[in-house]
């Protein structure tokens with residue numbers, strides 16, 4: 309299976325690459341602009357015959373022959389996505405459009421890593437996947453929250469209009485090895501404060 313992982317140099321993306329590479333039938337291509345990720349997270353695969361790493365910003369089109377696309381490219385930490393909110397929403401909207409266009413062109417199945425932030429400040433707890441959310445469209449976090457909501461909209465529109473096979477994973481708070489200690493998300497903040 310030929311697989312493209314956008315954002316594969318990141319915290320979750322690099323663990324996904326590790327898992328995908330365990331299958332000797334898989335060839336993995338990572339496209340990443342290293343905004344928050346690092347080649348270091350993939351050092352064990354660089355030079356491997358079934359692995360390829362491309363410095364690429366998904367707001368620019370990319371043409372690679374693949375069977376599956378895992379689209380993770382997006383700054384996930386508030387510190388980083390609020391640093392350049394226009395770029396963040398471009399990555400979510402134009403980046404996802406580019407990846408869906410690629411999926412349509414090469415007949416690939418595509419997965420989007422979405423987020424619990426699509427629920428905003430939820431009014432019901434816990435949130436079932438059928439909950440539409442309670443999101444501020446003009447706040448300082450909207451570039452991420454609304455950006456991921458538009459990305460989900462685009463995924464379903466390409467599925468309904470072009471029959472693209474899609475998957476969406478709404479990832480809640482995560483932590484673990486390769487997460488930046490100063491990432492700024494809640495769990496890494498607790499740990500960093502406890503250590504200092």
Ligand SMILES: O=c1ccn([C@@H]2O[C@H](COP(=O)(O)OP(=O)(O)O[C@H]3OC[C@@H](O)[C@H](O)[C@H]3O)[C@@H](O)[C@H]2O)c(=O)[nH]1
Pocket residue numbers: 314315316317318319320321339340341342343344345346364365366379380381382383384385399421422423479
């Ligand atoms: O414009 C961009 C922004 C970011 N990226 C890359 O995307 C990757 C994001 O990984 P991070 O380590 O920042 O974040 P995480 O792995 O925790 O995020 C993951 O879970 C939350 C989802 O919203 C993210 O889409 C998914 O990447 C990084 O490698 C970063 O360099 C791009 O390739 N292009």
